Amino acid sequence: MQTILVNAVPEETRMALLEDGELCEIAAERPSHSHLVGNIYNGKVQNVLPGMQAAFVDIGGKKNAFLYIGDGMPPDVQRVFPGQRSICAGQTLIVQVVKDAGGKKGPRVTTHLSLPGRNLVLMPTAAYVGLSRRIEEEKERARLKAIAETIAPPGMGLIVRTAAIGQTKETLTAEVQYLTRLFASLQARSRVLSAPALLYRDAELAIRIVRDAMTAEVDRLLVDNREVYQRIRELAGDISPELLERVQLYEDKTPIFRAYQVDEAIEALSGRIVELPSGGFLVVDRTEALTVIDVNTGKYVGRENLADTVYRMNMEAAGEILRQLRLRDIGGIIVVDFIDMETERQKEELLEFMRENVRRDRTKTNIVGITSLGLVEITRKKSRQNLESILYRDCPYCQGKGRIESPETVGVRICRDIRRIESRSHAAFGYEIELEPQVKEALQLSGLLEPLCEELRLHLKLTARPGLHPESYAITQLGNGE
Numbered sequence: 456m457q458t459i460l461v462n463a464v465p466e467e468t469r470m471a472l473l474e475d476g477e478l479c480e481i482a483a484e485r486p487s488h489s490h491l492v493g494n495i496y497n498g499k500v501q502n503v504l505p506g507m508q509a510a511f512v513d514i515g516g517k518k519n520a521f522l523y524i525g526d527g528m529p530p531d532v533q534r535v536f537p538g539q540r541s542i543c544a545g546q547t548l549i550v551q552v553v554k555d556a557g558g559k560k561g562p563r564v565t566t567h568l569s570l571p572g573r574n575l576v577l578m579p580t581a582a583y584v585g586l587s588r589r590i591e592e593e594k595e596r597a598r599l600k601a602i603a604e605t606i607a608p609p610g611m612g613l614i615v616r617t618a619a620i621g622q623t624k625e626t627l628t629a630e631v632q633y634l635t636r637l638f639a640s641l642q643a644r645s646r647v648l649s650a651p652a653l654l655y656r657d658a659e660l661a662i663r664i665v666r667d668a669m670t671a672e673v674d675r676l677l678v679d680n681r682e683v684y685q686r687i688r689e690l691a692g693d694i695s696p697e698l699l700e701r702v703q704l705y706e707d708k709t710p711i712f713r714a715y716q717v718d719e720a721i722e723a724l725s726g727r728i729v730e731l732p733s734g735g736f737l738v739v740d741r742t743e744a745l746t747v748i749d750v751n752t753g754k755y756v757g758r759e760n761l762a763d764t765v766y767r768m769n770m771e772a773a774g775e776i777l778r779q780l781r782l783r784d785i786g787g788i789i790v791v792d793f794i795d796m797e798t799e800r801q802k803e804e805l806l807e808f809m810r811e812n813v814r815r816d817r818t819k820t821n822i823v824g825i826t827s828l829g830l831v832e833i834t835r836k837k838s839r840q841n842l843e844s845i846l847y848r849d850c851p852y853c854q855g856k857g858r859i860e861s862p863e864t865v866g867v868r869i870c871r872d873i874r875r876i877e878s879r880s881h882a883a884f885g886y887e888i889e890l891e892p893q894v895k896e897a898l899q900l901s902g903l904l905e906p907l908c909e910e911l912r913l914h915l916k917l918t919a920r921p922g923l924h925p926e927s928y929a930i931t932q933l934g935n936g937e
Contacts, residue, residue, distance in 0.1 A: 457673045459664060460705075461687070462712050463680035468660045471717045472668065474815070478720045480781050483845050484660040491516070491552040491562050493571070493657030495641060498564065499650035500546045510542050511561075512550055515651035518561030522550060547650045549641075554837065557844065570634050570655075573666050573694040574619035574627055575603070577634035578612035589617040589814060606631050618670055618695070665690045667817070669698055679705040724783055725847065731775055735768050739779065745788035748776055752794065766801050769793045773809050781816055786837020790830050806831070852925060860926045862897035865890070870907050872930060877911055882932045885914030889929040892919040 460471040472480035484490065498512035501519055511519040524542060542548070550564035570577045584603045590596050599620075603613045606628045619627065637655075644654050658666060661683050669676060669691065678684040684704045691699050705711045712718045723729075729737040734754030740747045750772040752764070776791060796802055802825055809822045809831075816835075823832035853859045860868075869888060876882070890898070895917050898904060904915055916933060 458715075459668060459673055459676040460711050460715060460717065461661065461664065461676065461678040461680070461683065462710070463661065463678065463683040468683070469712065470660060470664050470668070471712065471715070473715065477778075478715075478717055478782065479778055479815070480784075480817075481717070481721060481724075482660060482784075485845065490657075491555055493552065494653060495549065495551045495568060495655040496564075497645050497648055497650040497652040497654055498548050498550045500542060500544050500548060502544050503542055512548060512564060513651045514550065514552075514562070514564065515653065516556070516562065518556055520550065520552065520562045520564040521560070522548075522564050522566070549645050549654065568638075569614075570637055571616075571657075571666065572630045572634050574616055574622055575630050575634065576614040576616065577608075577631065577638065578614065579638050581612040582607075582610050583612045585612070585614045587615060587617045587619075589817075590615065590620060595620055602627055608635050611635075620671070661687060662690060665694070669695065669701075671698070673698070673701060676702045677705040677711060678702070679711040720782075721846075724843070729775060729779060731771055733768065733771055735772065737772060737775060737779070739783070739785075741785070745790055746785050748779075748789065748791045750791065750793045762797050762801075765794045765796055769796065769801075769805055770808060773805055774812060777809060777812055777816065780820065780833070780835055781818070783843065784818075786818070786835045789833040789835060791833065792830055795829055809833075862894045862925075863901065863903060865894055865926060865928065866898050866901070866903040869904065869928060869930070873907065873911070873913070873915075876930070877913075881911075882913065884933040884935060885916065887916045887918055887931050887933055889918045889920040889923065889931075891923045891925045891927070892921055894925050894928075895919045 456475055458473040458476075460473065462469040462471075467483060467485045469484075470480075470482045471478055496514040498514045498520065500522075501511045501513050503510045503524070505524075508524045510522045510524060512522050514520050522542070548566060549568070550566055551568050552562045553565050554563035556562045567580050568578070570579070584600060584607060586596055586600055586603075590599065599615045602624045603615050606624070607613045608631065613631070641654050644652075648654070657663070664676070665687055676687070678687060681704060684702070688699060688702050691702050707714060710718075712721075727739055729739060731737065731753070734752075736751050736753045738749040738751065740749075750769060752768050772793065779785070780789065793805070796805070806822060806824065813820045813822060819836040821834045823834060825831055850857075873886060876886075896919075899917060904917075907913070908915055914933070920929075
């Protein structure tokens with residue numbers, strides 16, 4: 456049973472997906488952090504780097520977008536946009552954002568456009584038909600593929616989405632016609648607007664929920680804002696009338712996310728440690744290149760032999776790992792260090808379990824396999840800003856490292872600096888050292904600076920300065936009488 460919760464206030468819109476009462480997906484959107492994925496622009500090529508096979512395109516944002524030249528001008532794109540044969544500086548290109556900006560990197564764009572609808576995705580620059588992997592029944596797959604091949608506009612392609620299951624040819628044809636008109640209007644705008652210019656903006660979160668997440672598997676969609684509730688009902692009535700009765704207004708006094716314990720679950724996402732019901736735990740560490748997940752038995756000791764204990768622990772961890780990937784919206788390369796298992800059969804069962812259960816994830820995820828070191832490799836598509844990037848920022852003290860220097864390390868650096876200063880000229884009256892209050896107290900208690908005072912025959916005055924970075928300090932010479 457699936458339930459979608461929508462919490463909408465002027466400052467933020469949040470969506471939570473619960474499966475059998477357990478939180479599995481969370482998304483948030485704020486006016487100050489509006490996503491770019493799906494937006495289509497008239498972009499202007501700023502420069503081309505042949506050595507990187509890349510071009511940088513101005514789409515009107517703070518950072519230029521990155522375009523892989525391999526995505527640049529294949530035959531299908533040239534057909535749709537005549538006159539565009541190669542990529543060069545100063546050129547205007549119609550591009551679509553496929554990945555939000557992150558860190559020091561700008562957004563990533565492509566010339567392969569896609570326009571999503573409820574049941575179908577129109578691909579103006581790719582003439583093929585594809586089907587969602589979540590459409591599993593072979594008879595239905597064959598039926599939908601045959602319809603899609605018939606109704607696809609000449610020279611364009613279609614992807615059949617999961618929501619299309621059971622839909623008639625007439626319904627799908629009407630959607631194709633709508634998407635085709637949308638693309639035609641986009642092309643018309645591109646001819647009259649100078650680059651950089653926005654040609655098409657993807658729907659806001661409340662609308663995307665109905666378009667992308669409101670499937671037949673969803674039993675209820677609860678909305679706590681009357682205005683948003685009315686908009687969702689109107690949209691659901693237009694595209695999926697059979698789901699209309701499942702859209703409900705939440706009117707209880709208890710905030711909707713608190714009533715379903717979602718707020719508590721979101722707070723837990725900030726931690727590295729994920730506790731497992733058996734007593735084991737996961738450690739999740741995210742780096743620039745990849746995400747590493749370590750599985751630990753913790754308090755779990757099992758009931759039979761070691762091999763059975765390890766196997767049960769790993770199977771429990773595998774299910775939670777797949778849930779955490781969705782919850783935290785972890786994308787890119789993921790490496791999992793499961794507890795070593797003795798038999799190849801157990802390893803294959805673990806991989807099969809993960810491949811079977813990963814189908815619940817709407818984001819494309821691939822369980823690659825087990826490396827020679829016994830690590831499980833996973834790839835997951837990364838596009839929009841995840842919840843972590845919206846809710847948190849790097850710590851101003853540690854700059855995202857997760858660690859700061861100990862007071863002892865700060866004291867050792869102070870000793871080095873004073874020795875360097877004293878090698879040039881002796882301070883007759885000593886030095887005043889301004890420190891963060893807790894660091895000052897720690898250095899006083901440790902007596903770390905006392906040998907330096909005796910060695911150089913110096914007077915050191917330690918002063919607390921609230922608000923100072925724990926790793927920072929200021930050294931000034933004392934005058935007569937200070």
